[in-house]
Amino acid sequence: MAERRRLLIDCRRLQCADEHRCFVLEEHESRYLRKVLRLKQGAEVDVIDGRGHLWMARLRDGQQLELCTEIEEPSQSVISPLPKLGLAIALIRRGMDDVMRMACELGVDRLQPLDCQRSVPQAEHRPERWSSILQEAVEQCERLWAPELPALCSAAAWWQTPSQHDLRLIAVTREVESPPLSALLASQASVERSIWLSIGPEGGWSDQELAAARAAGWISVSLGDTILRSSTAAVAGVSSLSNWRTFRC
Incomplete structure (x- = not known):
């Protein structure tokens, strides 16, 4: 064709x-x-x-x-796919453009940039460029629904922003008690509520951010045994979410 x-x-x-x-x-x-x-x-x-x-x-x-x-x-x-998939990612120094493009190609519906305590001063915040990247990605990958790109939000305000009815996940490292993201998704029935995955900055979440997220009901998940760059973690997490929605829902 x-x-x-x-x-x-x-x-x-x-x-x-x-x-x-x-x-x-x-x-x-x-x-x-x-x-x-x-x-x-x-x-x-x-x-x-x-x-x-x-x-x-x-x-x-x-x-x-x-x-x-x-x-x-x-x-x-076409009807917008359900459940809605959201990626919240801390501002990072390198790789944000690629995260935006690949997350769009993988079907993410909402992309929320976060300002975190350990976001470095050189971290990129270029919403106009990201909007352009998302538009090009939508055209290239033949999506009919474009992802939303809300304004920058502080991590402190973010934990209370999504609905409490959503499945809210926060990626962590070095916590053996946190279930793998794939295992947690496998235990979920098909749902219409939104699913959010939050990815921290290069330096990781601060203790205050983790405590606030858990107090707000966010569930800690692991993305594997190795320590991933924030951009890699974002794409790996989104791939799991997208595959789950495609083959389970």
């Missing part, structure tokens, strides 16, 4: 299409289609809104796209 290029367009812009189902491309979108993909007038491209819908469209003149159907009649619609 021939590859079809995708473009993620905010649903509010799609609603502003004219009576001919056309809407104006932003400069970076037009440049991407014309200069990077080298699409000519009349070329087909798939448009997604990041909310479960896909439309077939045609490039008009390099500056406009024309939807092939009415906005109320998308070519494809």
Whole structure:
């Protein structure tokens, strides 16, 4: 099957299409289609809104796209997968871009950056860049639902933020009594509540953060016998969550 290029367009812009189902491309979108993909007038491209819908469209003149159907009649619609998967990760010095991209490709629904006590001063916080990375990842991996990227949250405020009905997990090291993440997931029935996994910074969680998380009802889990970099731990944990949802739910 021939590859079809995708473009993620905010649903509010799609609603502003004219009576001919056309809407104006932003400069970076037009440049991407014309200069990077080298699409000519009349070329087909798939448009997604990041909310479960896909439309077939045609490039008009390099500056406009024309939807092939009415906005109320998308070519494809899918329900958001359940349970929702969330990754909360402390700001880290290197690897955050890769975490964002790979977590999106693996199907994470929410990505929450955390400011932790042991986050180093050089830790990256680039929400605009991450939003761009997520958009590109959504288009590349053919997701129809784009992940949410909330604003930076302090770890102190984070433990009380998700619903108490969610399954809330915090990755720890050197704690033999903490169950492996895979074993804990295997014991879970299919659930519709959200599942959160929190990953700490390079220096690990502080004692105060661990105590506050446990007091709020978070469950400690292990990601293996070795000490993983934060970025590696995030991807390993998300892989387990994604596989569990795919094959168990």
